[in-house]
Amino acid sequence: MSESEHHGASIELENLTKRYPGSPQPAVDNVNMEIKAGEVVIFVGPSGCGKSTTLKMINRLIEPTSGRIRIDGEDVTDMDPVKLRRRLGYAIQSAGLFPHMTVAQNIGLVPKMIGWSKARIASRVEELLDLVGLDPGEFHGRYPRQLSGGQQQRVGVARALAADPPVLLMDEPFGAVDPITRDHLQDELIRLQHELHKTIVFVTHDFDEAIKIGDRIAVLRERSHIAQFDTPEAILTNPADDFVSGFVGAGAALKRLNLTRVRDVEITDYPTVTIDDSLQEIFNRLRSSGTNEILLLDKRRRPYKWLRRGDLMRARGSLARAGTLVSDTVTRDATLRDALEAVLTDNTGRVAVTGRRGEYEGVVDMETLMNSVQELLEADRLEALEAQHELEDSRSEVTHAEQEGGAGGQKA
Incomplete structure (x- = not known):
């Protein structure tokens, strides 16, 4: 069995409260919440509302003043906090990697502390680098300063997953x-x-x-009071009050593009050539494709440039300056909103879809995206009409009942 086959654990927060000395109000006040095993729950709320404090109380980086924390039914409120933290993965903004340690040493830190063998740690580091999309051979011995911000965050997630914890806590990662x-x-x-x-x-x-990632979202007011705790769909279509509506903001129908993935719509193939093909081969492929442009892939079959007919005419034997660099790509897990933004920033009217190592898998075009937007808007319109009809029906029932009651009184 792979080491990463252990699944999640349930979390229960019971009357969780944090008071700081000298402060008249608690920073977090009496939070009650049940999180299911394997669920992604997002805490979202204004700055200073206590969402990070609540998160840090789960692994007791901040000690609760009162209340209980249960993980898979076990009360961990009085457990040794160091032991507890080794059972929970933790990823923060800017990754928080140790600069004097290599990528492998950073990832292997917790497994080493809990006594794993060197061979098991080395195997786990390689497995995790591959899992987060970094080549183990290339990144194993690098230091954090040699990585981009995105690469550092991937290593931070790998480190949080290193000892295969059932729970992963992520603070604005x-x-x-x-x-x-x-x-x-x-x-x-x-x-x-x-x-x-x-x-x-x-x-x-x-x-x-929050909409894009969460199975459920907890919209928090000040002191971590829960304004609404529900699915993204429910919050978008049925915000509990004006505070939640303010968070949803304008354009709820368009925000629903965050609920639909690229894998849910048609991904079409598109004519491609590789950087190793000759100029004549590329020209012949473009001519036979019936399109005005073609996608050039690099040696690893990753999208590199869009080439138009005119670009090839001007290439004069070299593709070095020809064409337009691919500015953005999306994966199958990207949302339609991501895809729409990518298409709008690219002049080609389409966006390339890539696999986990950046390899080309197809394209999504503007027509497909606009059809999806129309379907969402139509669904919203029908939902609003149904709600209006239900309201009218209930009003007419009330009126009818009142009239019946009045008639009955007159007869009496």
Whole structure:
């Protein structure tokens, strides 16, 4: 059995409270919540509402003033906090890697502390690097300063998963990277969760990120009071009050694009050539394809450039300056919103879909995306009409009952 086949654990928070000395109000006040095993729950709320404090109380980086924490039914409130933390993965913003340790040493830290053998640690490090999409041979011996922000975050997630904990706590883990890298890291987390089925508690202030990643979202007011705890669909279509509506913001129908994945729509093939093909072969392929452009793949079959007919005419024997670099790609786990943004920033009217190692798998075009938007808007319109009819029916029933009651009184 693979070491990463252990699944998630349930979490219960019972009357969880944190008071700081000298402060008139508690930072977190009487939180009660049940999180199912294998579920991704997002804490979202304004800055200072206590969402990170609540998260840190689960692994007791912050000690609760009162209340209980149960993991898989076991009360961990009085457990040795160091032992507890070794059972829970923890990933934070900017990865928090130790700069003097290599990638392998960072990932192997907790397994080493709990007594795993060197061979088992080495095997686990290789497995995890592969799992988070980093080549073990290439990254094993690097130091954090030699990695991009996105690569550091991947290593941070790998380190959090190293000892195969049932629970993964994530405190704004993708908040410090650029938007494109952030989208790709979110997709990677969704893909990982399909494989690992951990229980993930994830803090963010970004509602779009919450919709994209969460099975359920806890919208928190100040002191971590729960305004609504429900599925993304339910919160988008039925916000509990004005506070939640404010978080959802305008364009709820368009936000629902975050609930549909690229894998749910038609991914079409597109004419491709590779960088090793001759200019004549590329020209012949373009001519026979019936399209005005063709996708050039690099040596690893990753999308590299869009080539138009005119580009080839001007190439003069070399593709070095010809064509337009592919500015963005999406994976099958990306949302339709990600795909739409990628298409709008690329002048080709389509976006390339890639596999876990960046290899080309097909394209999604603007027409497919716009059809999906239309379907969502139509579904919203029908839902609103149904709700209106139900309201009218219930009003007419009330009126009818009142009239019946009035008639009965007159007869009497």
